[in-house]
Amino acid sequence: MPHVLPTIWMILCVHLICISTQLESTEFIYNGFHQADLYTDGVAKVLPEGQLQLTNGSRQNMGHAFFKKPLEVTSPESLSFSTHFVCALVPKPGFVGGHGIAFVLSASIDLSNADASSYLGLFNISTQGSPSSHLVAVELDTALSSEFDDKNANHVGIDVNGLTSIESAPAAYFSDIKGKNESIKLLSGDPIQVWVDYGGNVLNVSMAPLKNQKPSQPLLSSSVNLSETFPDREIFLGFSGATGTLISYQYILGWSFGGALDVTKLPRVPPHKSKTERPSTLLIFLFVLLAVIVLLVLVAASVYRRRKYAEVREEWEEEYGPHRFSYKTLYNATKGFHMNRVLGKGGFGEVYRGTLPCNGQIAVKRVSHHADEGMKQFVAEIVSMGNLKHKNIVPLLGYCRRKGELLLVSEYMPKGSLDQYLFHDDKPPFSWRRRLMIIKDIASALSYMHTGAPQAVLHRDIKASNVMLDAEFNGRLGDFGMARFHDDWADTATTAAVGTIGYMAPELATVRASTATDVYSFGAFLLEVTCGRRPVDPALSEERRYLVKWVCQCWKMASLFGARDLRMRGEISSEEVEMVLKVGLLCTNALAEMRPSMEEVVQYLNESLKLPDISLDSPGIGSFAPLIIGSTNTFSTSFYSSSSGNDATFLTHSIVDGHGR
């Protein structure tokens, strides 16, 4: 007995060792091949991330990878095994198709004599179809080769000693849910699971996408006598991949033999950047081009907007900030200075009606100019006029400057300008009452400007067309300083505008504007309103042409009252008319020092101050001395007797008159 025990122990040990080696050699699980004990040849290699790459994307290559230890077949009759692997066939960008791969059972671990291009790296021309090959393969074939009776370019087959499959089918899996075969595209780049089961001399092949379970029915089931193919009872297990003129990348991501593969732990399929980079660079180029075009359009649009709304703004204007309007505001207020917003046209430019959210109705005058010289003083004057507060002055709200253009914003006067009611036949002529009221309004406004305002302000351009009427027909003085504006900047030879001939005091030829020159203009205005005609009318006969002279003529011939506008209807007081005409003659005295002040004029009109005695013989009375603007850009005065008409001069007059209106 003491001898027996060690013997039994020894036998047991040997037995155990045998069993353990057998188990060791026939079971493995590789989720990635980092730790795998593989024999590789050709271009096959394990990538850093653990994928087994069979071929590398070059032509005419093959690669093999075998588990180093062969499967020892001890009892052929009861041989059975199960193996499961995940592969991915990735199309090479720019190339069509590939050859495919095979799961191999081979008597020899060395297949380096095989041929890459036609035989999947399994055979060469002499071993193909020969029983001495001792090779069984499950091919995942992605090329259609009529030589081996292939079904299509996407099939699975069982090969024994040759590539003509003993059993094959288009790649598919049986879906238990749908109860039918679902096809699989082998060369899709997606991982595919393959199961190869052998038992009872039957070899079953199943496949499915990565996310699926093993199908309940195999795709291929064929009887294969492995004892017959492998008489030496040693079988090497592995993979073969090859490329010819057709190229694809071929990867095995995981493999188990007799164990369960965890498909969630597999390495990923190596990404292959699209070799369609050339079209994609073209695409990128087009995209960039498009982006550039869009950018250019945006820039152009913004430049256009900037140009459209461009303004001139200088440092000195900062203090006038509150009086400054942006061009965009005015542009929008007048609906883009639309034609049907035009209120009137004058020598200075167009006037537009507009609406501002905070100011209500406004009038915008666009004045074009070509020099910026004197602009500072002019803007200062405008702003100071904007500060004038009088019920008979059109409130000036502000201004805006652009290149070559000045925009003046004032309150909108709904009834327009007085001259329309004096000279246009489409409007009924005003009654004497209304005319007198307007005359008094303007006298009061002008008196305020000359004496009542913080500092004396000149109007410089008093005339009926610059007298505006508000909703209640109150007279309001507007258009300040325009004459000055033209004085300083306009090309007088061509526009010849300046405060309109007939309203201008004769001394303006030599001296600057003063309150006395404003009084002269006001006198001309008085006569204009009372007589219903302009101070100078070239269309009339010479004796009637100059209003001042004609009024004096009436006075001399018959009565001053006869000079009145005969269209005036309603009650007319001849005393009042004569009084106003006399004030007009006083104001238009050719001698500046003989003219009354505006304060006195207001008192005369209100009859609170007695009118001085005047006659036709009083110095300066009735001597009309029209101020002529010569084409040489100089001022000159000339006196006209009733007989010395000069057509050229009248032409100048009419141009001047036309522009100044």
Ligand SMILES: *[C@@H]1O[C@H](CO)[C@@H](O)[C@H](O)[C@H]1NC(C)=O
């Ligand atoms: C593939 O392997 C072959 C042989 O090692 C080599 O000549 C070829 O350059 C490789 N191709 C690529 C794309 O790496």
Ligand SMILES: *[C@@H]1O[C@H](CO)[C@@H](O)[C@H](O)[C@H]1NC(C)=O
């Ligand atoms: C084919 O392979 C066998 C064995 O692998 C080798 O002996 C033979 O030389 C090869 N024939 C050709 C033509 O390569």
Ligand SMILES: *[C@@H]1O[C@H](CO)[C@@H](O)[C@H](O)[C@H]1NC(C)=O
């Ligand atoms: C699925 O395909 C296999 C192989 O082509 C075939 O044998 C089997 O009958 C098919 N099953 C169905 C349900 O069509």
Ligand SMILES: *[C@@H]1O[C@H](CO)[C@@H](O)[C@H](O)[C@H]1NC(C)=O
């Ligand atoms: C092979 O498939 C057949 C039919 O589905 C099945 O009866 C047999 O058990 C399978 N054999 C193995 C070893 O899985």
Ligand SMILES: *[C@@H]1O[C@H](CO)[C@@H](O)[C@H](O)[C@H]1NC(C)=O
């Ligand atoms: C398999 O082949 C061996 C050897 O040729 C033979 O002895 C055996 O009977 C075969 N088995 C079947 C089931 O055909």
